[in-house]
Amino acid sequence: MGTGADGRHVRSGTAFDPNSICGIPLVKCLRCHQFDNSIDDEGVIRSTPWESDADECRSDDSPLKPPCECRTGLPDSGDGIQSIHHGNGQEAAKLAMIADGRLDEPVPTCPEWTMADLVRHVAIVYNHKTHGMRHGELADQQLTEQGDPIAQLRTALGDLLAEFAARRPDQNTPTWFETDQTVGFWMRRMAHETIVHRADAELAAGQPISPVDDDLAEDGVDEILGFIPWGVTRFPHKGRKVGGLLAGTTLAIATPQRRRLITIHPDHIDVAETLDGDPAVTVLADPTTVQQWLWRRVDNDAMTITGDRDVAERWYRALEEFGG
Structure with a gap:
């Protein structure tokens, strides 16, 4: 969902608008820049430091030597974005749990979509933002429709959170909103994107919309x-x-x-x-x-x-x- 100013993925005549999570600590290897993105059913990413053997590291120019030194968590920010948006991985996990076993259900607030379409859309959105931060451009990132959409969502979430963890909210990155070209914009946007689409899933499942923290x-x-x-x-x-x-x-x-x-x-x-x-x-x-x-x-x-x-x-x- 969103304003439609960034890339668009089209499936069977249905427009997926990748514009429309943050706050969960990630573990990043500073030598090879790999992440442990394993997410459990509660949306929690493993926080045990992940180590890499020297011949498995993809970077040869880092002064760090295995076992890798790792950092966890998002950088400190004076604008409060992390405290406001802490726990958005759990919001995505709620979406996945609601959708599990209901992938063929229609989504009344997203006409022509099934629950599978909804979950896959959110994965596309996450991949689009991850690509933009990694490559400095808002290219059209399409997700194959083969495979389990819930697994695709969890993988995309891990990749997105990893990119957030590696950056400060005030760092530059391309967005469709001309007045805010920062990582913090995507942290905020993805938080609310996920909340709204989790509500879509609840409505499709015949459940009431869950409240979120008033500040959020x-x-x-x-x-x-x-x-x-x-x-x-x-x-x-x-x-x-x-x-x-x-x-x-x-x-x-x-x-x-x-x-x-x-x-x-x-x-x-x-x-x-x-x-x-x-x-x-x-x-x-x-x-x-x-x-x-x-x-x-x-x-x-x-x-x-x-x-x-x-x-x-x-x-x-x-x-x-x-x-x-």
């Missing part, structure tokens, strides 16, 4: 409410549609902790966190529900709506333009 969900709300104004100006056809539905209106999107005021103009959208303003409608829910609503995984019936419900309905329709 609030960050997910911030993320998409940052993408929407960008998308309106970056893709004028989206701006015209949203403006046609809502120009001249305001709405407030609120959780018990925070309130964002959305003002829609004919050619742009303003988002401000404020208690001021007189919106036509206020839409309120807990942070997890607001995040899932913005991605259209729950509908207006899940929200407390005060004011002009028609504005809320039109906003919800407009969200289709942004990957929901």
Whole structure:
């Protein structure tokens, strides 16, 4: 899912949009740059230092000698991204566990997809970002459709987390979001990508959507409410549609902790966190529900709506333009 600005994999007429995890310690050999990416059913990567014999190491120019010196964990970051997004490997593990035994189930929030398609899509997304960090380009990374999608997901997750562990969040890497070309962008984006697709799997399995930590969900709300104004100006056809539905209106999107005021103009959208303003409608829910609503995984019936419900309905329709 996402804005569709990076590569695209197409299968049987269905578009897989690789744009749409972090926080689990990995073990990296500093000599040969290999990783132990073994993930158990709980999404935990083995943390026992992995050693390599000298003739197995692929690098001959490192001053390190076997047994390899290894590093674990993500680098320290002043922006708090690791603490906010810790445990996203467990989110992917939840997705895998829900999908296990249900791969033929349809996914109601991703029409024409089965659970296998959903799991394989997330693996494609991870591989795409891993390739971008390794090679410095957002090439179209396609995943073979042969084999077990759950195994493919676990392998792709391990590779992605390994790349995150080897880099600082502020390091440069290509992204589709022009104003943020950092590894931290992908750490955040993949966290929320996984949360939303785990919700897809839960809905396909007939299960309620599991809540996430309020801070993480609030960050997910911030993320998409940052993408929407960008998308309106970056893709004028989206701006015209949203403006046609809502120009001249305001709405407030609120959780018990925070309130964002959305003002829609004919050619742009303003988002401000404020208690001021007189919106036509206020839409309120807990942070997890607001995040899932913005991605259209729950509908207006899940929200407390005060004011002009028609504005809320039109906003919800407009969200289709942004990957929901």
